[in-house]
Amino acid sequence: MSNRWWKVLAAATVVVSAAACGGGGSGSDGGPVTLTYAIWDKDQQPAMEKIAQEYTKAHPNVTVKVQLTANKEYWTKLQTAVTGGSAPDVFWMNGPRIGLYAAQGVLQPLDEQISAAGADTAAYPKSLVDLYTFEGKKYGLPKDYDTIGLWYNKTLFDAAGVKHPDATWTWDDLKAAAAKLTDPAKGQYGIAAPADSQANYYNTIFQAGGTVISDDGKKSGFGDPATIEGLKFWVDLIKAGSSPTVQQMSDTEPTQLFSSGKVAMYYGGSWEANGFAKNADLTGKVDVAPLPKGKKQAVVIHGLANVAYAKSKNPEEAADFAVFASGKQAQRIQAEAGAVISAYQGTQDTWVKAHPQFNLQAFIDQVPNSVPLPRSKNTSAWTKHAEDLLLKAWTGEKDVADAAKELAKAVDEELGKEK
Amino acid sequence: MTTLEEVPVAAPQRAVAGRPARKRLRRREWLWGFAFIAPNGLGLLAFYIWPVFQTLYYSFTEWGAFGGHTWIGAENYVKLVSDPEVSGALKNTLLYAALVLLGVPISLVLAALINTPGLRGAAVYRVLYFLPVVTMPAAVGMVWRWLYNGDIGLINHVLSLVGIEGHHWVADPRFALYATAVVGIWMTVGYNMVIFAAGLKGIPKDLYEAAELDGAGPVRQFFSITLPMLSPTAFFVTVLTSIGALQVFDVIYLMLGSNSAALRNPAIDENQTIVFLFFERAFVDNDKGYAAxxxxxLLLVILLLTIVQFRAQKRWVHYA
Incomplete structure (x- = not known):
């Protein structure tokens, strides 16, 4: 009897493992292929799904599944998946991470596919193409770019009798307006001043004439007095009571505070346009202006790329889709959806027109003054220290200058490890 | 076929010298025994025991960004001993466990109340108290985070009605761990209550009748009969609750973790527990050797505390 059971068990095992293999699919021979495309922005998901469908129209044997992971878990999950050898076939990549991923052989060079698809790299901003070029090979084509703008609540401005922000605004104008727009009785604040690098303090550091990382990537600029000036800008706003405290912004995200009319001004990326446009509470209430200038005008610019996983089961299809998703047709779909500024030449206007209720041109107009998002080979190794130490300056636990100098030392140490 | 009754039990010398048939029988019995524990045993071996040794090995290695490791000897442990984050997290973990253990007497009282003879709707209460145990921690964390919100939270709203100004409970380093422990208690009280209730049901009624004849009141009965008879249950509950609390991660991650990608909770550094620190090192910083x-x-700490508890039980646990 036991013999028979073993046979049944063995047969069942074979069936199950055969089924498991069948699900994986082995492509390249024109058979059905399923690719996974990992992204982190739910506002862009519809556009990405449309791009995936367009690709299937041209390649009927390939299905692309869009996989959304919240931004705060995206890199943790991706790095773990890569370590386990099962990362998505195609995924979004950013500037701070490309160095690590390209250097460690996680990504496929796309040069072949780029020339096979006849994609014109000159149609993308050169700085972005360079951002994703590592040791002479292109690991990703730019998907989009973003700058930061001053989003503001017109209704709150009008109620407080404050003139709307425009391109002539300086730091002082902003500080004065923030103070006027603050009303403790209503729980209303002039501005949100979170310790966010890309949307907040990097911009003011550059406006003050400071630096984050030296041009050769070997030294930190956090100890520089101009840099400290750029950091103090935000801490002063909290100290003056014009911004909610760090604790308040930890309980309720700044975007939420802005969306619910508790905060009148908010430094946010061009990627916020879709979310604000879809929010019914904000209809007719919100607009955007260029960032106020400090010693000079400056804004952080950054852009994502689509990259292909080197150990994908279907490497050719993955690379081909990665190039397609950054190509002209895909970028037009993305711009029309108003999701984000497409990187491809001539698609920017389409994005600006997608949300005519906002002055989106402000984001494009700032590009000539833009500074690339600071990065090195292993960016997250030192941004981790920035998050820790600057948070202590933001809460008032540490003096800004002391925290910045301590940070400069820690960053220098991490940069030294990069060889 | 042979049956179990034929197996010699009290004659070892016969088995040793015994006939080959009996020897074979013995072996078959062993094999069957192993076959029966195999499903559990193999799982335990593959998913618990083997990983323990693997972790021990990895704790002597350094990891690359995407896997691959090199032996570095005791370097991780040397770093660990002088790492203020580790000692801080250890302290927080012990404090958290101590706080959550306060839930054990609460669940005993609840079990006694629910066991009150003639209580109407006992089943409803049982379900209500047990509900948090079967609710997803993710949902629990989210809802409690709202309740604790300093500006729009229900808790502060209620406090303001009686004229008390609340705090940012989960963003203020002074309160965050206590606020989380309240949720930890709330989530475990139901389970412990059910175990206690079962223990109460197991106490023979005649003990109480005898005590009543001897003139013992309800309080005397509780301390002289219920408590000693329940002590094995209490021991079980205490050991399990403290192990669970020492390994706490989910509520810490959900309530004290970052709300958005860019912003850290200002309370996390001073309130993180050891498993949370493990997660950050292993999966955020990708320093898997150090995390191991x-x-x-943590394994050693739990082992030590559990040994202490087992030693101490001799003083207070009565096995009837």
Whole structure:
């Protein structure tokens, strides 16, 4: 009897493992292929799904599944998946991470596919193409770019009798307006001043004439007095009571505070346009202006790329889709959806027109003054220290200058490890 | 076929010298025994015991960004001993466990109340108290985070009605761990209550009748009969609750973790527990070797505390 059971068990095992293999699919021979495309922005998901469908129209044997992971878990999950050898076939990549991923052989060079698809790299901003070029090979084509703008609540401005922000605004104008727009009785604040690098303090550091990382990537600029000036800008706003405290912004995200009319001004990326446009509470209430200038005008610019996983089961299809998703047709779909500024030449206007209720041109107009998002080979190794130490300056636990100098030392140490 | 009755039990010398048939029988019995524990045993071996040794090995290695490791000897442990984050997290973990253990007497009282003879709707109460145990921690964390919100939270709203100004409970380093422990208690009280209730049901009624004849009141009965008879249950509950609390991660991650990608909770550094620190090192910083060393320290701490509890039980646990 036991013999028979073993046979049944063995047969069942074979069936199950055969089924498991069948699900994986082995492509390249024109058979059905399923690719996974990992992204982190739910506002862009519809556009990405449309791009995936367009690709299937041209390649009927390939299905692309869009996989959304919240931004705060995206890199943790991706790095773990890569370590386990099962990362998505195609995924979004950013500037701070490309160095690590390209250097460690996680990504496929796309040069072949780029020339096979006849994609014109000159149609993308050169700085972005360079951002994703590592040791002479292109690991990703730019998907989009973003700058930061001053989003503001017109209704709150009008109620407080404050003139709307425009391109002539300086730091002082902003500080004065923030103070006027603050009303403790209503729980209303002039501005949100979170310790966010890309949307907040990097911009003011550059406006003050400071630096984050030296041009050769070997030294930190956090100890520089101009840099400290750029950091103090935000801490002063909290100290003056014009911004909610760090604790308040930890309980309720700044975007939420802005969306619910508790905060009148908010430094946010061009990627916020879709979310604000879809929010019914904000209809007719919100607009955007260029960032106020400090010693000079400056804004952080950054852009994502689509990259292909080197150990994908279907490497050719993955690379081909990665190039397609950054190509002209895909970028037009993305711009029309108003999701984000497409990187491809001539698609920017389409994005600006997608949300005519906002002055989106402000984001494009700032590009000539833009500074690339600071990065090195292993960016997250030192941004981790920035998050820790600057948070202590933001809460008032540490003096800004002391925290910045301590940070400069820690960053220098991490940069030294990069060889 | 042979049956179990034929197996010699009290004659070892016969078995040793015994006939080959009996020897074979013995072996078959062993094999069957192993076959029966195999499903559980193999799982335990593959998913618990083997990983323990693997973790021990990894704690002596350094990891690359995407896997691959090199032996570095005791370096991780040397770093760990002088790492203020580890000692801080250890302290927080012990404090958290101590706080959550306060839930054990609460669940005993609840069990006694629910066991009150003639209580109407006992089943409803049982379900209500047990509900948090079967609710997803993710949902629990989210809802409690709202309740604790300093500006729009229900708790502060209620406090303001009686004229008390609330705090940012989960963003203020002074309160965050206590606020989380309240949720930890709330989530475990139901389970412990059910175990206690079962223990109460197991106490023979005649003990109480005898005590009543001897003139003992309800309080005397509780301390002289219920408590000693329940002490094995209490021991079980205490051991399990403290192990669970020492390994706490979910509520810490959900309530004290970052709300958005860019912003850290200002309370997390001073309130993180050891498993949270392990997670950050292993999966955020990708320092898996160091994380393995942290995990091993936790294993030792739990082992030590459990041994202490088992030793101490001789003084207070009565096995009837």
């Amino acid at each position: 060393a942290i995990a091993f320290v």
